[in-house]
Amino acid sequence: MIRRIFLVSTALAIGSVLAACSDSGNKQGAAGSAGAAAQQATPVGVISLTKASFPITTILPGRAEASQIADIRPQVSGIIEEIPFKEGGEVKKGDVLYQIEDAPYLATAAQARAAIAKAEASVPSAQSNFDRYQRLVGSGATQIELETARTNLLQAQAEVESAKAALTAAEIDVDHTKIIAPFDGVIDQTAYNVGNVVAANQTVALTTVRQLDPVYILLTESSTNLLRLREAIRSGEVKGNAGNAAFRLILENGKEYDQKGTLDMSKSVVSETTGTFIIRVRFPNPDHVILPGMYVRATLELGAEVGYALPQLATSRNANGELTAQFVSADGKVETRIFENASPSNNAWLVTEGINHGDQLIVSGLQSISAGMPVKPMPMKINDRGIVVPTEQAASGEAQKPAAK
CATH class of the missing domain: 1.10.287 (Helix Hairpins)
Incomplete structure (x- = not known):
């Protein structure tokens, strides 16, 4: 009997200890869960969107060519006595290129x-x-x-x-007998040397002179975009005039050219094979930065439209090719929005629907978040170099300025 009472007492004591341990574990687990929930609010950089008027732009591929090209040929026959120019150098109009006997x-x-x-x-x-x-x-x-x-x-x-x-x-x-440069430009290497005999109006050119200032950029645009633009201007959705459009140039190294271009002419016939037409733009080129044959990209400002500008660095495309962006919802969670209609505006996408004034667009920390995830918004700005920085480090008035590359 005494042994049975001892066993029951021992069992009750062990049960009490286990219950105490269980209560302590539950309290620590609850505290850990609360801490984990607090840690899930990932800090992200955001900008507040404001409705305003932004430029409508399009990026066109292009190729540079000289504004004037002259193949130099002799008009009299004879022996070349002197070649005073430097091959590959600059020549001025009237400079002597060849002296024939x-x-x-x-x-x-x-x-x-x-x-x-x-x-x-x-x-x-x-x-x-x-x-x-x-x-x-x-x-x-x-x-x-x-x-x-x-x-x-x-x-x-x-x-x-x-x-x-x-x-x-x-x-x-x-x-x-003095063959002179017809205009200012850059001269190629010579095909003939001193002592060679040349003939009047021969087929082979002695050399070639190219005028590089100004320089022409031949841009290719699709006829579909042209029709869409004309319709948008006619309906009033876009305010502007393509004939007075301003062109900015992006060089092969990704930097923007510091000169603005003007429309020179465009072909009035659309290519039957590609469905495109050619736009020729005239750019000042005093330092000969742009050379013939160089491939470039031109940003064409077509007009303006009222809406919200989403920086391209904060957007992506889903599997269906639709434009998407991440926002902070009213309850502090990541919200993915899809935009069916968006127009390029410098280095941003211009949208007119699906956004309200003051909505917070996530611009940094995008790699570590997903839809529905709680986040902690941190106010940011995008500076003139396209870099996301804290608000206090950005210059005043750059909140919605599309960053130029």
Whole structure:
């Protein structure tokens, strides 16, 4: 009996200890769960969106070409005596590029001058003879003799004019022995050297001069986008005029060119094979940063529209190709929104629906969050270099300025 009571007492004591341990564990588990919940609020950088008017832009691929190109060919034949230009260097309009031997042409010009003097010497005699027969006609001179004297005078005068024309031609040939640059530009390497014989108007060019300031950029645009833009301008959705559009250039290294371009002309015929048309834009190029053949991207500002600008760094595309962005919901959780209609605006997407004034767009920390996850919003700004920084580090007034690259 005593042993049974001892066993029951021992069991009750062990049960009490286990119950105490269980209560302590439950309290610690609850505290741990609360701590884990608090830690799940991931800090993210956000910007508050404000409705405003933003530019409508499009990015077009393009290729650079010289505004003027001239293949240099000789207009007279002869031996090249001098090549004063530096290959690959800059030349100015009127600079001598090639000097062809001019002695034969100077001799021809001298002969023409002598021919003029000879022809002019016969004119006074012919003139005197004509005047004499004119006085004597009807009283010792026949009409036939008068007409013969008139003819001789006209022939003498014509020989003078012919000799003068020959001199002009000879002097032109002398001038053509100096081959000059037709405009300011950059010159290629020479295909002929000193001592080579060249022929007038030969097929092979001596060299080529290209004018690089200004430079042309040939942009390719689809006819579909052109029709869409015209319809948007006509309906008033987009305010602007494509004819007065401003062009900005993105170079191959990703940097923006510091000169603005203007529309020069565009082809009026759409390509049957590609469905595109060519836009030619004129850009100042004083430092020759842009070279012919270089591939670039041009940003075309077509007009303006009222809406909200979503920086491209804060957006992505889902499996269906739709534009998506992450927002902070009213209960502090990540909310994914899909935008069916969005227009490019510099380095942002311009949307008009699905956003309210003051909505918080998540711009940093996107890699560590997912939809429905609690987050802690941290106010941010996007500076003029496209970098997300805390609000106090950004310059005043840059909240909604699309960052230029």
